[in-house]
Structure formats: C-alpha cells, structure tokens
Amino acid sequence: MGPVLESDKMAYTAVDGVLHVFRRRLTPPQVIAFGDVLPSSLRAMLVYGWNVDAVPLPFGARSEMIREAQELRQTHNITPLNVIEATGYALWRHVNHRDLTRVLTHIGPEAVMFWHVPGVSEKELQQQIV
Numbered sequence: 056m057g058p059v060l061e062s063d064k065m066a067y068t069a070v071d072g073v074l075h076v077f078r079r080r081l082t083p084p085q086v087i088a089f090g091d092v093l094p095s096s097l098r099a100m101l102v103y104g105w106n107v108d109a110v111p112l113p114f115g116a117r118s119e120m121i122r123e124a125q126e127l128r129q130t131h132n133i134t135p136l137n138v139i140e141a142t143g144y145a146l147w148r149h150v151n152h153r154d155l156t157r158v159l160t161h162i163g164p165e166a167v168m169f170w171h172v173p174g175v176s177e178k179e180l181q182q183q184i185v
Contacts, residue, residue, distance in 0.1 A: 072124035073142040074101045077169055079112045079123075085162050092154040097146070114165035143170045147180040 078086055078101055086105070090098040114120070117139065124138050147155070147170070159166045172180060 068127060069124070069138050070097070070142050070145075071100050072127035073139055075127065076120050076124045076139075077166075078102075078105065079109065080114050080165070080169075081162065082111055083107050085166075088158050088161065092150055092158050093146075094149055097149075114169065120169075139169065140172050143172045144175060144180065146170065147172065148183045150182065152180075152182060 074097065081089065086101065090101050093101060121136055121138055159170060
C-alpha cells in the first residue's frame with residue numbers, strides 16, 4: 056500500500072482529511088447514509104465540524120482531492136500520495152461490504168470510484184473481525 060504512517064496522529068490526520076474530502080461532495084442525507092455504515096469512531100470524524108449548509112463540491116481529479124486531504128492541519132500533515140487508497144483499504148476491511156456498496160452505489164459512480172482500491176483483491180479487502 057505504499058508509505059507507512061509512523062504514528063497514530065499521522066494516521067488520524069490522513070483519515071480525517073480523506074473523510075472531509077468525501078463529505079464535502081455529499082448532500083446531508085448522503086453524509087448520514089454513509090456515516091450509518093461506518094464504525095462509530097469514523098462516523099464521529101465524518102461529522103465533526105460539519106457545515107450542513109455547505110453546497111456539495113463536485114468530485115474532481117484524484118490528485119486534486121489528495122491535495123485537499125493534505126491541506127488539513129498543514130503545519131504537521133505528511134499525508135502520503137496514496138492517502139485515499141490507503142484509507143479505502145482500511146475502510147473496506149472494517150465495514151460490511153454489502154451495506155457500504157449499497158450506500159456508495161446510491162450516492163453515485165463517483166463515490167464508488169472514490170473508495171475503489173485499485174490492484175487489491177476482494178479477498179484482501181474482506182472485512183476483518185474488529
């Protein structure tokens with residue numbers, strides 16, 4: 056999966072940035088539906104500081120969304136370039152695939168592609184016992 060983050064703080068910042076990038080592209084009902092399939096700690100990160108009145112942004116190029124994730128806490132953010140894929144990898148291993156697939160499909164193909172982890176088999180992404 057690429058670079059390893061050296062501390063929990065680095066991992067938290069990376070995941071927080073990715074969740075915020077994704078959230079900014081959703082309507083409030085979509086954020087709630089997505090949050091409903093997440094573990095409670097990720098759900099809390101997803102909605103923390105959320106401006107529910109913000110107009111959703113369009114999904115952009117992957118490189119643009121990665122830069123956006125890297126903007127969170129800029130003074131100490133060393134988020135790697137594979138941050139979205141790495142977060143997606145961890146996410147798929149900790150959620151019910153049927154539920155997440157249903158929600159992402161309902162949101163749309165851009166949401167499905169956002170969380171797609173290229174080059175990783177379905178077997179490797181299987182939900183782990185948490």
